[in-house]
Amino acid sequence: MKSSNLYIYGGGGHGQVVADIARLAGYRNICFLDDAHGRKFDASLPKGDIIVAIGNNAVRQRLCKKVTAAGFRLINLVHPSAIISPNATFGIGVVVMPLAVVNAGARIGDGAIINTASVVEHDCIIGVCAHICPRAALAGNVTVGDRAQMGIGSCAIQGLKIGAGSIVGAGSVVVKNIASDVVTFGSPAQVYRKLA
Numbered sequence: 001m002k003s004s005n006l007y008i009y010g011g012g013g014h015g016q017v018v019a020d021i022a023r024l025a026g027y028r029n030i031c032f033l034d035d036a037h038g039r040k041f042d043a044s045l046p047k048g049d050i051i052v053a054i055g056n057n058a059v060r061q062r063l064c065k066k067v068t069a070a071g072f073r074l075i076n077l078v079h080p081s082a083i084i085s086p087n088a089t090f091g092i093g094v095v096v097m098p099l100a101v102v103n104a105g106a107r108i109g110d111g112a113i114i115n116t117a118s119v120v121e122h123d124c125i126i127g128v129c130a131h132i133c134p135r136a137a138l139a140g141n142v143t144v145g146d147r148a149q150m151g152i153g154s155c156a157i158q159g160l161k162i163g164a165g166s167i168v169g170a171g172s173v174v175v176k177n178i179a180s181d182v183v184t185f186g187s188p189a190q191v192y193r194k195l196a
């Protein structure tokens with residue numbers, strides 16, 4: 001039977017939005033964990049369902065590994081208004097926000113955030129702990145690397161690859177492949193600076 005208890009690791013704005021979805025999914029007792037404020041994560045806490053709700057992609061990836069290694073059960077949360085193809089596949093620790101669309105053949109990596117009203121078209125591959133921000137739109141067959149971020153309102157045409165760890169700025173239009181670990185923005189998106 002599904003538990004009604006959930007830990008949410010991260011008590012900021014993103015965590016609050018995640019909590020709304022968790023309540024809709026039937027979680028009645030939500031315990032926020034936050035290493036900076038309030039109750040800290042501790043491997044000796046009673047084991048149970050958990051979701052990591054930290055916006056920073058690299059930090060979220062690290063914490064997903066930590067909680068799994070400590071024996072907690074990462075879950076997925078999908079808002080009931082999201083439209084998900086039965087032929088999409090999901091890792092674990094994924095959050096899908098209201099009004100998002102994930103179409104057939106899409107593959108969503110562990111810890112990814114598919115944020116509000118974003119569109120992940122057919123056969124896209126979303127990497128581990130990547131973040132598709134609100135209203136970002138990916139045409140078919142786009143690959144978004146691990147920990148990469150498609151900024152709010154950005155889009156990418158079909159078949160492109162966004163490198164691991166890269167950030168696509170708000171409102172950008174990606175028409176060519178993007179290397180790993182760069183910040184890029186504009187229409188067409190151009191590399192602005194390197195991150196690594």
Ligand SMILES: CC(=O)SCCNC(=O)CCNC(=O)[C@H](O)C(C)(C)COP(=O)(O)OP(=O)(O)OC[C@H]1O[C@@H](n2cnc3c(N)ncnc32)[C@H](O)[C@@H]1OP(=O)(O)O
Binds near residue numbers: 134150151184
């Ligand atoms: C629910 C949620 O909140 S989810 C989170 C959603 N948030 C996002 O999507 C944020 C995406 N982030 C951005 O767009 C950021 O601006 C970044 C990452 C592209 C750039 O950040 P930084 O590297 O810190 O650049 P910085 O802010 O210093 O700006 C550098 C220059 O680029 C310009 N610039 C920054 N972002 C953009 C953009 N998206 N489009 C066009 N120009 C931009 C700035 O105006 C500035 O220009 P100037 O030098 O002429 O003044």
